[in-house]
Amino acid sequence: MKTMINVEHLTKQYQEVLAVDDLSFRVYEGEIVGLLGPNGSGKSTTINCLLSLLNFNNGTIELFDKKMKPDAYDLKAQIGVIFQEVAVFDELTVYENIDYFCGLYIKDQATRRQAIEEAIQLVGLEDYKKFYPKKLSGGLLRRLNIACGIAHRPKLIFLDEPTVAVDPQSRNHILNGIKQLRKNGATIIYTTHYMEEVEQLCDRVIILDKGKIIAMGTTDELKEKTQIEEKVIVEIHDLPLDELNKLKTLKNVDDVRYQAPHLIITYKSGKNNLIEMIEYLKQTPLHYTTIYSQRPTLNDVFLTLTGKELRD
Numbered sequence: 203m204k205t206m207i208n209v210e211h212l213t214k215q216y217q218e219v220l221a222v223d224d225l226s227f228r229v230y231e232g233e234i235v236g237l238l239g240p241n242g243s244g245k246s247t248t249i250n251c252l253l254s255l256l257n258f259n260n261g262t263i264e265l266f267d268k269k270m271k272p273d274a275y276d277l278k279a280q281i282g283v284i285f286q287e288v289a290v291f292d293e294l295t296v297y298e299n300i301d302y303f304c305g306l307y308i309k310d311q312a313t314r315r316q317a318i319e320e321a322i323q324l325v326g327l328e329d330y331k332k333f334y335p336k337k338l339s340g341g342l343l344r345r346l347n348i349a350c351g352i353a354h355r356p357k358l359i360f361l362d363e364p365t366v367a368v369d370p371q372s373r374n375h376i377l378n379g380i381k382q383l384r385k386n387g388a389t390i391i392y393t394t395h396y397m398e399e400v401e402q403l404c405d406r407v408i409i410l411d412k413g414k415i416i417a418m419g420t421t422d423e424l425k426e427k428t429q430i431e432e433k434v435i436v437e438i439h440d441l442p443l444d445e446l447n448k449l450k451t452l453k454n455v456d457d458v459r460y461q462a463p464h465l466i467i468t469y470k471s472g473k474n475n476l477i478e479m480i481e482y483l484k485q486t487p488l489h490y491t492t493i494y495s496q497r498p499t500l501n502d503v504f505l506t507l508t509g510k511e512l513r514d
C-alpha cells in the first residue's frame with residue numbers, strides 16, 4: 203500500500219498552547235480518513251502543518267514520500283484543499299471560477315475543459331455554469347468551492363467540514379461526489395462534526411484530543427476497542443421486581459434498568475443478544491410491545507474516549 207501522508211512526531215506550540223503534541227500517523231493511497239476531535243483539539247493546526255501553511259516545532263511530514271516544504275510546488279500541484287470558508291471570485295461565473303483555479307495547474311486548454319466539466323458533474327452544478335456566486339444558495343456555493351478545489355484532479359484532497367449548514371440535496375451531492383473522488387483514486391482527509399457522515403464515508407478515523415491521537419482505526423475497530431456494550435431495549439408496561447432480578451442473572455448481561463415503559467438491558471459482549479432475549483421472554487409471563495437492539499455508534503465511541511459530544 204502506497205503511503206500518501208507520513209507524519210512523525212509532529213509538535214506545534216503557539217506561545218503557551220501545545221496545539222499538536224507528538225503526532226505520528228500515516229494515510230494510505232485511496233483511503234478516506236476522518237480527522238475528528240472536539241473544538242480546539244488540533245485538527246486545523248495539523249492540517250495547516252501538513253500543507254506547510256504553518257511552521258512547526260518538531261517532527262517530519264512527508265507527502266507522496268517526499269518532504270513537504272512551503273516551496274514544494276510539485277507536491278502542492280497534486281493536492282486539493284477545500285476550506286470551510288468559501289473562497290471564490292464574485293465577478294466570475296461558476297464555470298469561470300473553476301476554470302481559474304484549474305488553470306493554475308492544468309495549462310492545456312482541452313484537458314482543462316474536460317477537467318472542469320468533470321468537476322461540475324461531480325458536484326452537480328450542470329445547471330448553474332453561467333451563474334455568478336451571488337446568485338447561488340449556500341449549498342450551491344459550497345459545491346462550487348469544492349469543484350474549484352478538485353478540478354485539477356489532485357491525488358490528495360483535504361476537506362474541512364464541507365457539509366456544515368448545507369441543505370440535504372447539496373449534502374447528498376457533496377457526499378456522493380466525495381465517494382466518486384475516491385473511486386477515481388484520490389486519497390481524502392475529511393474533517394467533520396457529523397458522525398453519520400464518518401460512518402458512511404471513512405475507511406479509517408483518527409481521533410484527536412488536546413493535540414494527541416487518542417484513537418485510530420476503522421469505526422468497527424474503535425467500537426471494539428472502547429468495548430461499548432450492546433443494549434437491548436424492550437417496551438413493557440408492567441415489570442414485577444422478581445422478573446427484573448431474574449434478568450440480571452442472564453448470560454452476558456451487565457446491567458438492567460427499568461424506566462417504565464423502557465426496559466434497558468446492557469450486555470458486556472456476546473452475539474445474538476437480541477434473539478436470546480426474545481427467546482427468554484417467551485418463557486416468562488411478560489408481555490412487551492416492542493423490542494430492539496441498539497448497537498454502539500461512533501458517537502458513543504467518541505463520547506467514551508473524550509467525554510465530550512463531537513457537536514457542542
Ligand SMILES: Nc1ncnc2c1ncn2[C@@H]1O[C@H](COP(=O)(O)OP(=O)(O)OP(=O)(O)O)[C@@H](O)[C@H]1O
Binds near residue numbers: 241
Ligand atoms: N494562532 C493561534 N495562536 C494561539 N493559539 C492557537 C492559534 N490557533 C489555534 N490555537 C490553539 O491551538 C489549539 C488547537 O486549535 P485548532 O484550531 O488546531 O483546533 P481544531 O481541532 O481545529 O478546533 P475547531 O474544531 O474548533 O476548528 C486550541 O487550543 C487553539 O486555541
